[in-house]
Amino acid sequence: MEIAVISGKGGTxxxxxxxxFATMQSNIVLADCDVDAANQYILxxxxxDEEEIYISGFKAIIDKTLCTNCGVCVDFCRFDAIFxxxxxxxxxxxxxxxxxxxxxxxxxxxxxxxxxxxxRMYSGNFRNxxxxxxxxxxxxxxxxxxxxxVRSKAKEIAKANNIETIILDGPPGIGCPVISTxxxxxxxVIVTEPTLSGLHDLKRTLEITSKFKNKTSVIxxxxxxxxxxxxxxxxxxxxQAISVIAKLPFDKVVVDAMVNCKSVIEFxxxxxxxxxxxxxxxxxxxxx
Amino acid sequence: MKIAIASGKGGTxxxxxxxxLFNTLQKAGKKxxxxxxxxxxxxxxxxxxxxxxxxxxxxxxxxxxxQNKCTFCGKCNEYCNYNAIxxxxxxxxxxxxxxxxxxxxxxxxxxxxxxxxxxxxxxxxVAQYKISNNSSLIEARMKVGVHSPVPTIKAAIKAASGADFxxxxxxxxxxxxxxxxVVTSDYVVLVTEPTPFGLSDLKQSVETLKxxxxxxxxxxxxxxxxxxEVFSYLENKNLSLLMTIPFDRDIASIYSKxxxxxxxxxxxxxxxxQLFTSITIEYGNSRN
Numbered sequence: 001m002e003i004a005v006i007s008g009k010g011g012t013x014x015x016x017x018x019x020x021f022a023t024m025q026s027n028i029v030l031a032d033c034d035v036d037a038a039n040q041y042i043l044x045x046x047x048x049d050e051e052e053i054y055i056s057g058f059k060a061i062i063d064k065t066l067c068t069n070c071g072v073c074v075d076f077c078r079f080d081a082i083f084x085x086x087x088x089x090x091x092x093x094x095x096x097x098x099x100x101x102x103x104x105x106x107x108x109x110x111x112x113x114x115x116x117x118x119x120r121m122y123s124g125n126f127r128n129x130x131x132x133x134x135x136x137x138x139x140x141x142x143x144x145x146x147x148x149x150v151r152s153k154a155k156e157i158a159k160a161n162n163i164e165t166i167i168l169d170g171p172p173g174i175g176c177p178v179i180s181t182x183x184x185x186x187x188x189v190i191v192t193e194p195t196l197s198g199l200h201d202l203k204r205t206l207e208i209t210s211k212f213k214n215k216t217s218v219i220x221x222x223x224x225x226x227x228x229x230x231x232x233x234x235x236x237x238x239x240q241a242i243s244v245i246a247k248l249p250f251d252k253v254v255v256d257a258m259v260n261c262k263s264v265i266e267f268x269x270x271x272x273x274x275x276x277x278x279x280x281x282x283x284x285x286x287x288x
Numbered sequence: 289m290k291i292a293i294a295s296g297k298g299g300t301x302x303x304x305x306x307x308x309l310f311n312t313l314q315k316a317g318k319k320x321x322x323x324x325x326x327x328x329x330x331x332x333x334x335x336x337x338x339x340x341x342x343x344x345x346x347x348x349x350x351x352x353x354x355q356n357k358c359t360f361c362g363k364c365n366e367y368c369n370y371n372a373i374x375x376x377x378x379x380x381x382x383x384x385x386x387x388x389x390x391x392x393x394x395x396x397x398x399x400x401x402x403x404x405x406x407x408x409x410x411x412x413x414v415a416q417y418k419i420s421n422n423s424s425l426i427e428a429r430m431k432v433g434v435h436s437p438v439p440t441i442k443a444a445i446k447a448a449s450g451a452d453f454x455x456x457x458x459x460x461x462x463x464x465x466x467x468x469x470v471v472t473s474d475y476v477v478l479v480t481e482p483t484p485f486g487l488s489d490l491k492q493s494v495e496t497l498k499x500x501x502x503x504x505x506x507x508x509x510x511x512x513x514x515x516x517e518v519f520s521y522l523e524n525k526n527l528s529l530l531m532t533i534p535f536d537r538d539i540a541s542i543y544s545k546x547x548x549x550x551x552x553x554x555x556x557x558x559x560x561x562q563l564f565t566s567i568t569i570e571y572g573n574s575r576n
């Protein structure tokens with residue numbers, strides 16, 4: 001089964017909770033789908049047995065020796081990426097979306113497309129099983145395709161090694177990478193925090209998850225930082241028929257675990273928070 | 289002067305810094321606008337209230353195929369660089385996958401039979417709120433479910449001109465949405481937390497900004513949690529530490545209620561004034 005941990009708002013504790021889930025049994029596949037800011041490899045230092053190049057898109061470049069500065073490409077570009085600067089046509093690499101239309105319309109065939117090939121996907125072993133993670137190169141488009149790649153690799157590895165459970169650490173936000181992370185998984189866990197922003201972002205996240213048929217539940221992390229807001233979030237979840245499967249207290253031990261490159265299960269197995277997380281995990285894998 | 293407040297890792301306190309800096313400068317009578325560029329999960333409005341002045345829709349063109357005129361030649365499918373046209377030539381099946389369309393217009397250009405017309409597709413909304421006589425909030429809000437927040441972010445940034453100072457509350461990460469936000473700014477404030485995840489994502493942001501040639505400084509939030517590695521990193525890289533905010537339950541509680549620290553505590557208003565001074569000095573130095 002696949003369990004995806006997402007959050008909407010960043011910094012709610014998604015990755016720490018995912019790391020805890022990934023260290024409760026010995027035979028697991030951990031897939032870090034937060035390809036824009038992958039962090040699980042920092043805790044688990046997996047082996048890099050395989051490396052795959054991921055082409056995230058294309059960028060247009062002009063061959064100045066062929067360009068006559070006719071400006072046809074400027075007129076066709078819909079991304080405000082091509083400018084006529086004092087009679088010289090220039091492409092702004094940041095705004096270029098890689099659609100290739102400029103290259104197609106150019107009468108001089110002066111524009112070619114180059115691949116954006118700096119992103120990678122890695123897979124290997126970590127102390128509790130197998131791990132797959134993507135690393136998107138800065139500035140490249142996070143379209144969700146790299147997440148799809150990470151997920152299919154994780155499934156392939158799970159199948160080849162007879163591993164039942166795949167844990168997915170999702171990206172923040174509600175865009176394509178999140179949709180790619182939760183599509184078709186068995187359980188979606190949304191980690192939120194008791195702040196007004198947390199509640200606002202949870203509502204938008206539930207708007208996304210409601211479009212899917214996965215089982216969805218909520219963890220309110222650090223609930224004691226504002227118990228009233230935590231209660232408001234619980235009420236909201238109740239009104240949407242979403243179950244709040246845990247309310248976790250704020251505990252510095254979670255950060256201390258991270259500093260020691262361990263999950264809270266490994267670092268402080270006797271702590272209240274570790275015990276609560278074990279309970280949650282049991283619920284998730286049995287309620288399927 | 290345009291200042292972007294950004295972070296690789298989510299939830300480090302971008303919105304906290306942006307809204308409090310805005311509030312401080314607004315109270316000091318500066319002509320200032322704040323742009324909430326975190327279009328997936330915009331939160332600034334929970335901290336800053338104002339009167340809605342203007343709102344507009346961000347639209348993108350998507351193709352509509354007239355099945356009567358279509359000859360199923362497949363040229364549009366060939367021209368589409370985003371796999372947004374599903375095409376089975378022999379079976380005479382052609383369909384637009386709107387979620388994948390980037391609105392580049394390549395298919396319309398390709399079609400020789402006038403079978404493709406375009407319609408407007410909603411990407412998000414930009415709303416402008418008047419906060420005081422001298423200040424406004426411009427919010428980019430992506431529509432839930434669309435492929436990218438970038439068109440909405442670009443539209444909001446465009447709408448924000450005309451003030452002496454503009455703050456951009458950036459989206460997390462270092463992919464397209466981040467780049468689009470920081471590229472228009474003069475100076476970037478990176479907000480981090482003193483944890484291994486925070487540091488790893490900070491490093492990635494610093495490297496990215498370096499390649500863009502953008503000057504930046506760092507705010508360390510929640511100091512006291514985690515470790516001191518971030519401080520040695522800043523020293524080694526000769527990066528300026530603009531401000532340190534301790535982890536404090538009172539500060540967390542004020543934030544959680546959607547309130548501004550700089551309204552609740554005069555001392556912090558002073559500190560945010562100092563932050564602004566540091567930013568202007570650092571920016572000045574970067575230009576020498």
